[in-house]
Amino acid sequence: MKNSSMTCRGFAKSSLKSYKLKDDITAYLMLLPNLILFAVLVVYPVLWALRYMFCEYDGVSPAEFIGMENFVRVFTRDPAWWKSVVITFGIALGKLAVEIPLALILAVMLNTKLRGRNLFRGIFFLPTVTSAAVMGLVFTFLFSGYNGIVNVYLQKWGFIDSAIPWLEDKTMATVVVIIASVWQNFGQNVILILAGLQNLPTDVYESASVDGATGVQQFFKITLPLLAPMLQLILMLALIGSLHSFDTIFVLTGGGPNGATTTMGISIYNKFFMNGNISPDYGYGSTLAFVAACIIGMFTIIYNIVSARMKDADGR
Numbered sequence: 487m488k489n490s491s492m493t494c495r496g497f498a499k500s501s502l503k504s505y506k507l508k509d510d511i512t513a514y515l516m517l518l519p520n521l522i523l524f525a526v527l528v529v530y531p532v533l534w535a536l537r538y539m540f541c542e543y544d545g546v547s548p549a550e551f552i553g554m555e556n557f558v559r560v561f562t563r564d565p566a567w568w569k570s571v572v573i574t575f576g577i578a579l580g581k582l583a584v585e586i587p588l589a590l591i592l593a594v595m596l597n598t599k600l601r602g603r604n605l606f607r608g609i610f611f612l613p614t615v616t617s618a619a620v621m622g623l624v625f626t627f628l629f630s631g632y633n634g635i636v637n638v639y640l641q642k643w644g645f646i647d648s649a650i651p652w653l654e655d656k657t658m659a660t661v662v663v664i665i666a667s668v669w670q671n672f673g674q675n676v677i678l679i680l681a682g683l684q685n686l687p688t689d690v691y692e693s694a695s696v697d698g699a700t701g702v703q704q705f706f707k708i709t710l711p712l713l714a715p716m717l718q719l720i721l722m723l724a725l726i727g728s729l730h731s732f733d734t735i736f737v738l739t740g741g742g743p744n745g746a747t748t749t750m751g752i753s754i755y756n757k758f759f760m761n762g763n764i765s766p767d768y769g770y771g772s773t774l775a776f777v778a779a780c781i782i783g784m785f786t787i788i789y790n791i792v793s794a795r796m797k798d799a800d801g802r
C-alpha cells in the first residue's frame with residue numbers, strides 16, 4: 487500500500503510538471519508575435535541608432551567614424567536643437583495645464599448619475615483611437631486662415647472682422663497645437679481618472695455628508711487627496727507622451743511657422759529625412775534621438791523622485 491501511495495504521488499507530481507510545462511510553452515507562444523515585433527520595431531532601430539551616432543553617415547557614402555563629434559555639435563553648435571527642446575516643454579506644460587483639469591472635471595461629472603453618461607464616455611474617448619494624421623488634417627481644415635471653419639463662424643457671429651491667421655502666426659500656431667493635443671488625449675485621462683474615482687471608498691463620503699460637508703468641500707478634502715496617487719501616475723504618463731509628441735504636430739504645422747512648433751521629434755525627423763537639408767544626416771539624427779531619450783528619461787526620474795518625497799512628506 488505504501489509503495490502504491492508513493493507511486494501515485496510521483497505520478498501526480500510528474501503530471502503537474504507536464505501541465506506546467508505546457509502552460510509555459512503556450513504562454514511563450516502567445517507572447518512570441520509581440521516579442522518579434524518588439525525586436526524588429528524597437529530593439530533593432532535602437533541598436534542601429536547607437537551604432538551610427540558616432541559616425542557621419544548620409545545613407546549613401548560609407549559611414550565615417552568621427553568619435554564624439556556629433557555630441558560636441560549638439561552641446562556647442564546647435565542652438566536650434568535646444569530651442570526645439572524649450573518648445574517641446576512649453577507645448578507639453580501648456581497642454582497639461584488644460585488637459586488634466588479638464589479630464590478631472592469631466593470624470594467627476596461622469597461619475598455621478600448623469601443621464602447618458604455611457605454615451606459621453608464613448609464620445610470623449612473617440613479622439614484617442616482616431617489616427618493622429620487624421621486629427622492633424624481635421625484641425626488644419628478647422629483653423630485654416632482663409633476658409634477655415636473656425637474663422638467662418640467667428641466672422642458670421644460677429645466676434646472678429648477679419649480672418650485670424652491661426653497657422654501662420656507663431657503664437658496662434660502654438661495655441662492650435664495645444665488645442666489639438668488636448669482634444670486627442672484628454673479622453674484617455676478621463677477614463678483613467680474615472681476608474682480611480684470608482685475605486686474610492688463610499689463610506690467616507692457618507693460620513694462627510696452626515697457631518698454636513700458640501701459637494702465642493704468633499705471634492706477638495708476627500709476626492710483630491712484620495713485620488714492623488716492616480717493623478718501623479720496620469721500626469722507622468724501624459725507628460726512623457728507630450729514630450730515625444732510628433733505626428734499630430736507634424737501634419738498640422740510641420741514645425742512652422744518659422745520653427746515655432748518644431749519639437750524634438752520634428753527636429754530628429756528633419757535630420758533623418760532631409761527636410762530642408764541637402765542630404766539626410768543619419769549619424770547626427772541618431773545622436774539627437776539619443777539625447778532626447780536621455781532628456782525624457784532624466785525628467786521622468788526627477789519627477790518620480792519628487793513625487794516619492796511628496797508622498798513621504800504627506801505620510802509623515
